[in-house]
Amino acid sequence: MAVSEGLAIGALARRTGLAVSAIRYYEAQGLITPWRNAGGQRRYQRADIRRLSFVMIAQQFGLSLPEIRQVLSGLPGNRTPTPQDWKEISVGLRAHLDQRIDTLTRLRDNLDGCIGCGCLSLPKCALYNPDDRAKSKGSGPRYLMGDTPEG
Amino acid sequence: MAVSEGLAIGALARRTGLAVSAIRYYEAQGLITPWRNAGGQRRYQRADIRRLSFVMIAQQFGLSLPEIRQVLSGLPGNRTPTPQDWKEISVGLRAHLDQRIDTLTRLRDNLDGCIGCGCLSLPKCALYNPDDRAKSKGSGPRYLMGDTPEG
């Protein structure tokens, strides 16, 4: 009954809205590290509610789980994170989000130009420098909408 | 050799930068419909280069393949699409993109507020009304960063 007994996984699930299976999965991905009670069941700190909420927010921002793990590694390991700790690692998120907004805005403006001329041929298209998450799998520059350089 | 013989799948792949396997996959998803030559091989119209380029652009915008299929269904089926046709279906893309940018911007501003107060507790967080693509899989509202309504 003491606070030190920690939260069971079901309680943590109810507090975060996550599925129990998702929380176990996050543990397997190194995002959260519970301890075990005498019977071998997972027990969590109250601060882990905040930690999982952060994971959910970062996911909304488009970070992958490995990326989130990286960001979380910026938290102190030897004590419960303070509001200031959370604030500091959130700065990186803000930068990530700014970049995503910027990419999409460039993409939109490019489409506007193409709609404007009515041809949709984009030799200067933002797709040549696409979003970080997409691409890098293609082979060299692509000539879009049917316009090759040699005609 | 006549134009009417169409493009083989390899030629289309070179013109679009897509893998041959991807083009076949898009056909299976109903995004493109080649005809077959006497030997059973796929043959494509030159206009299909443009069609596939549109698919790639729409993907950059975050549309799923079923969504793209839906958008493409706005093209005339009985003739080669004109620049005006492409312009018309692009308007929907523009709206989609605007909405995504708007969502991300709200998310960012919300994070700013939370960084500002240093607590990262977001009862009014944009995550309650998240991006269209994410969520809808959760069960009811989530109380983020450890703050439940009842305390």
Place this chain on the structure above:
DNA sequence: TCTTGACCTAAAGTTAGGTTTAGAAATTAC
């Protein structure tokens, strides 16, 4: 105590968007 609900692990299944493989047939190049 007994029973019910919560929890455990490991493995398989799921969706999206493809790629890879295998073996055969068509096409192209010389």
Place this chain on the structure above:
DNA sequence: GTAATTTCTAAACCTAACTTTAGGTCAAGA
């Protein structure tokens, strides 16, 4: 005419982020 290249189909495989299932254990309450 033959060799090399492309293309064909079907099915298996891949990653991310989880969920589901199966069979068994732990914890809490009447």
